Amino acid sequence: xxxxxxxxxxxxxxxxxxxxxxxxxxxxxxxxxxxxxxxxxxxxxxxxxxxxxxxxxxxxxxxxxxxxxxxxxxxxxxxxxxxxxxxxxxxxxxxxxxxxxxxxxxxxxxxxxxxxxxxxxxxxxxxxxxxxxxxxxxxxxxxxxxxxxxxxxxxxxxxxxxxxxxxxxxxxxxxxxxxxxxxxxxxxxxxxxxxxxxxxxxxxxxxxxxxxxxxxxxxxxxxxxxxxxxxxxxxxxxxxxxxxxxxxxxxxxxxxxxxxxxxxxxxxxxxxxxxxxxxxxxxxxxxxxxxxxxxxxxxxxxxxxxxxxxxxxxxxxxxxxxxxxxxxxxxxxxxxxxxxxxxxxxxxxxxxxxxxxxxxxxxxxxxxxxxxxxxxxxxxxxxxxxxxxxxxx
Amino acid sequence: xxxxxxxxxxxxxxxxxxxxxxxxxxxxxxxxxxxxxxxxxxxxxxxxxxxxxxxxxxxxxxxxxxxxxxxxxxxxxxxxxxxxxxxxxxxxxxxxxxxxxxxxxxxxxxxxxxxxxxxxxxxxxxxxxxxxxxxxxxxxxxxxxxxxxxxxxxxxxxxxxxxxxxxxxxxxxxxxxxxxxxxxxxxxxxxxxxxxxxxxxxxxxxxxxxxxxxxxxxxxxxxxxxxxxxxxxxxxxxxxxxxxxxxxxxxxxxxxxxxxxxxxxxxxxxxxxxxxxxxxxxxxxxxxxxxxxxxxxxxxxxxxxxxxxxxxxxxxxxxxxxxxxxxxxxxxxxxxxxxxxxxxxxxxxxxxxxxxxxxxxxxxxxxxxxxxxxxxxxxxxxxxxxxxxxxxxxxxxxxxxxxxxxxxxxxxxxxxxxxxxx
Numbered sequence: 051x052x053x054x055x056x057x058x059x060x061x062x063x064x065x066x067x068x069x070x071x072x073x074x075x076x077x078x079x080x081x082x083x084x085x086x087x088x089x090x091x092x093x094x095x096x097x098x099x100x101x102x103x104x105x106x107x108x109x110x111x112x113x114x115x116x117x118x119x120x121x122x123x124x125x126x127x128x129x130x131x132x133x134x135x136x137x138x139x140x141x142x143x144x145x146x147x148x149x150x151x152x153x154x155x156x157x158x159x160x161x162x163x164x165x166x167x168x169x170x171x172x173x174x175x176x177x178x179x180x181x182x183x184x185x186x187x188x189x190x191x192x193x194x195x196x197x198x199x200x201x202x203x204x205x206x207x208x209x210x211x212x213x214x215x216x217x218x219x220x221x222x223x224x225x226x227x228x229x230x231x232x233x234x235x236x237x238x239x240x241x242x243x244x245x246x247x248x249x250x251x252x253x254x255x256x257x258x259x260x261x262x263x264x265x266x267x268x269x270x271x272x273x274x275x276x277x278x279x280x281x282x283x284x285x286x287x288x289x290x291x292x293x294x295x296x297x298x299x300x301x302x303x304x305x306x307x308x309x310x311x312x313x314x315x316x317x318x319x320x321x322x323x324x325x326x327x328x329x330x331x332x333x334x335x336x337x338x339x340x341x342x343x344x345x346x347x348x349x350x351x352x353x354x355x356x357x358x359x360x361x362x363x364x365x366x367x368x369x370x371x372x373x374x375x376x377x378x379x380x381x382x383x384x385x386x387x388x389x390x391x392x393x394x395x396x397x398x399x400x401x402x403x404x405x406x407x408x409x410x411x412x413x414x415x416x417x418x419x420x421x422x423x424x425x426x427x428x429x430x431x432x433x434x435x436x437x438x439x440x441x442x443x
Numbered sequence: 444x445x446x447x448x449x450x451x452x453x454x455x456x457x458x459x460x461x462x463x464x465x466x467x468x469x470x471x472x473x474x475x476x477x478x479x480x481x482x483x484x485x486x487x488x489x490x491x492x493x494x495x496x497x498x499x500x501x502x503x504x505x506x507x508x509x510x511x512x513x514x515x516x517x518x519x520x521x522x523x524x525x526x527x528x529x530x531x532x533x534x535x536x537x538x539x540x541x542x543x544x545x546x547x548x549x550x551x552x553x554x555x556x557x558x559x560x561x562x563x564x565x566x567x568x569x570x571x572x573x574x575x576x577x578x579x580x581x582x583x584x585x586x587x588x589x590x591x592x593x594x595x596x597x598x599x600x601x602x603x604x605x606x607x608x609x610x611x612x613x614x615x616x617x618x619x620x621x622x623x624x625x626x627x628x629x630x631x632x633x634x635x636x637x638x639x640x641x642x643x644x645x646x647x648x649x650x651x652x653x654x655x656x657x658x659x660x661x662x663x664x665x666x667x668x669x670x671x672x673x674x675x676x677x678x679x680x681x682x683x684x685x686x687x688x689x690x691x692x693x694x695x696x697x698x699x700x701x702x703x704x705x706x707x708x709x710x711x712x713x714x715x716x717x718x719x720x721x722x723x724x725x726x727x728x729x730x731x732x733x734x735x736x737x738x739x740x741x742x743x744x745x746x747x748x749x750x751x752x753x754x755x756x757x758x759x760x761x762x763x764x765x766x767x768x769x770x771x772x773x774x775x776x777x778x779x780x781x782x783x784x785x786x787x788x789x790x791x792x793x794x795x796x797x798x799x800x801x802x803x804x805x806x807x808x809x810x811x812x813x814x815x816x817x818x819x820x821x822x823x824x825x826x827x828x829x830x831x832x833x834x835x836x837x838x839x840x841x842x843x844x845x846x847x848x849x850x851x852x853x854x855x856x857x858x859x860x861x862x863x864x865x
Contacts, residue, residue: 106723216811246484247750248827251794252807273723280796280805303798317728319753321795323776332725335693427476427739 058235058267059095059118064088064127064137066113070340086339087113089291090127092366095235098265102282102299104275104314106336110291111271115237118269119151120144131235149179152228156240158220162212169208172196172227179231191230199226200256218249225256237269242277254281275318279303287311290339290347293366297373305387307375309352312385331386346378354383400434401425413439446514446744447473447496447712451546453508453521453529454488454495463816465491467768468508470842473712473761476742480755480776482791483765484812489748490636492765493714495519497633498623513631514711518623522612523547523570524602527577531595537588540595541581547574566615573602629659632705634715641701642689649685652704659708674703678733695726699733706737716748731758752795756780761848764788767813767823770842774849784843784851784860786828822854830855830864 067084087110095101103111116122118129120136129137136147152175155161162171172192175181182188196204199222212220221241228236238257242250258281261268272278278285278299285302287295287310295308306312313332334351337343343350349359358378368374369381377383399412400419413426417435426439454466466488473479483489494500496511498519508526511519530539580586580594602608635641642651649671656667672682678699689697698718705713718734719727735758738745749755755762755776762779764772764787772785783789790808810827813819819826825835834854843856851860858864 106725218811246812247752247791247794248484248808249811250807251805252809254805255807275724276796276798279798280802300802313725315798317724318798319724319727319731319751319757320797320799321753321756321780321792322797322799323756323759323780335695423735423739427742 056097057094058097058099058132059269060130061091061093061118062128062130064091064114064117064129065125066110066117066122067125083340086110086291086342088117088124089342091291091293093286093293093296095267095269098261098267099284100261100268100270100282102278102285103269103271103288104273104278104285105288106314107273108336108339109288110339111288112239114288115153115239115269115271118235119153119237120147121153145179149181149231150234152231152233152236154221154224154228154236154238154241157244158217158224159212159244161224162220164212167209167211168196168201168215168223168226171212171223172230175227175231181231192226195226195230196223198229198260199223201226216249217245218252221245221253222256225253225260229260233266235267235269237271239271240273241270243272243274250277257281275303275314287314290337290342292347292376293374294348294376295374296366297370297375301370301373306385307369307373307380307383308348308377309354309383309385310348313351316386346376348377354379399425400432401429415439444475445472446475446477447746448512449492449496449509450512451509452492452495452506452511452519453526454491454500454504455507455529456501457503457505458816461816464768464818465504465815466495467818469765469768469770470509471763471770471773473744473746475711476738476744477761478738478745478747478759480759480762481746481748481765482750482752482755482762484750486812486815487765488768488815489765490716493633493716493746493748497627497631497714498620499627499633513626516622516626518619518626520619523573524599524608527595528599528603531592531599536592540577544574544578544581547571548578566611569608569611573598628655628710629708630710631712631714632708632710634701634705634713634718636716637721642697644689647686647688648692648700649687652700652707655704656707670707671703674706675700677706677737678703694722695730698722698726698730702730702734702737706741706743709741710743712744712746714746714748717750718747719754720749720751727754734758752791753797764791767818768815769823769852771824771853772849772851773842774846778846778849782846782860782862784845784849784856785853786830786859787824789859790827822852830859 066088068087070083070085072080072083091114093101103114105111113122117124120139124137127137128135131147139147169192172195173188176188176191182191192208193204196207201207201219201222215223241257242253245253254277257268260266270278270281282299284297285299286293287302287308289310295302295306295311302311303315306315309331316331331353332351333353337350345360345362346364349355352359362378364376364378366374366376367380399422401421412423413421415421415432415435415437417432419432419434421429421439429439431438449469449471452466452469456463456465469492481489481492491504494504495506496519506519506521507529508521510517510521526543527540530536530543533539576598577595580591586594642648652671652674653664653667656662656670657664662670671685675682675685680696680699680703684692684696692700719730722730731754734745737743747755747759759776761774762776763770764785766787771787772779772783779788780792783792790806793806794808796805808827813823813826821837822828822835822840825831828835832854840852840854842850842852844850845856845860853859855864
């Protein structure tokens, strides 16, 4: 279990609780309360693999990432990195472990020190860990790291300050800073969510090519499902501190097993005006991570809920080879897939002649003619039978 | 029927280093009950366009060209001498000046609108006299180009520095401003960027909406309170929440409350600046659904400003793509998505991942957006465009209507549209 062939990181029952400060009397008589940030999480990351982690804000994905680079100490559980349990490392051992793992942060406008130039920023890890014999050797390593991050020529960027760089270039500097120590594992926490669309694709392609060339495994954390799909080999979907679904990217996206994944996918906007899709299949709001719901954590919002769900905690089971879900009925529910709408057509719009797909809102006239919602608003009444159009849900 | 018409709008910011050409010649229109999406990267002038329409520009921002007509009323326009002064700075000043004078002659020959007072009529009369002077100079065949420029510069200088002209202009501006403060919120309302923090944290949410109502509508406090309850029902908030403070609301609820506030005075147009950016996808989908439902029921026109092209695809009927202060493509959303006529739009859609269909390789647009205080010569996109030719570096492209209700700002718009350039 501890060291499998080709596995870089093996996370077993990882749990992270944050205690809440309470008053004096409450601490004497009341039960101690915790924020359940990460609950009993298990996964592995293989050699040269990118694991995507998606979920809403507050679901614990960032805390999980921070535990993996030991910026947080886990409350319980084991994390085997290259066969060694690093969950309880301290002091010198922890420092030497941190040489091997690096993190890219979300906001390149805040994660770079404004008073450090690019050279100082990128060479700082070398100084901290005492890497490199001489100043020349370090210069060489910094230049190489900048080149890997596609900041070419490196001499031009080396002595600039962060305010002289664009957002994309700053994120490249942050990536160069992680690469300079030749890490064996990188956690990228929302590395592209602050960047503009035209620059975002460049950074994503850069990270993909780095993985391709140096086989560095990544944990890619993002709230954007479409970005994660593009980046990763496997996807873990997090909800309220639990991984509710884990599997190959295409398998999770195209054929989800968990009702929460279904809801998440149905909410993702698609850059195609013909796909004005329907209601999200979820009810209510995210429960508080302090008082967790009993049984299955998703049951208060689940549309497929049965009696067993609020009593028993489901098992994380392998419903399909390599595809796990935390649900009593994994594999038994008929879950809507993102591409389904393309299969079911309702008919053609009388006005613009384009097809109306299932899930779009449309108007149906008494004379059985169909109109898109937008076309119906434009027309106001049916041109054939002159009746007012009512949009159906 | 056209409700909002923005014609060749130019809004510049004066800064220490010079001028930021934030919005430079944007033309579009919005029909009654229609949703338009304005998409672009950060710093491309989307928000400035919205602020120019609502006249909420910061003190160093100024409309230096074009006009904004809302529902037949002129709510924003540049002064003729100011506009002329800007045009004269350009390398191709002569044809531009002719075009400007022609446009002004056409606009000024019809009375602006009925609500204009004597004061503003006088200002407009003076201005039309000025336009005629300029047109006479332009048509004077005996003058050389240099002489024409000199004469025009003299007129501009006189108009901009004379005490009486200045006072006249100030009064006119004040009048337009007053007209606008009646229109703002009651007819055009705005959902600001970062709406999550738009409420005052020390007042109850309900009271803040009541305040807006009392300011703009002729109603008593009780009527206003009743109206707030109605609005809360409309956007799907619990009635008991009226007495809550903003910090007691979740992000999605605050967004709903902001939408309720923007609907308070039954506006005809809502400008939403990044309405869902800070929200999670599930909440975003709900808010977008809510916006669409309300719009359908109340028949309100909307302008949604966002950087996320897929959000616009979900809700809008027309779309405007902005880049570096210019509107690169405008028109029917289906037409633009299916057959774009602009290299920037193609680049933008090619850089967007999707969860549907096959996994495609994303193609990034090289380089980064230009600094708007020194925009590139010619087409502003040419340093990043893969189709760029010699002409793109030299000349600014004009907007071409490639199909019905589909405009594109590119020298090769028709070629791109028909797929000859790939």
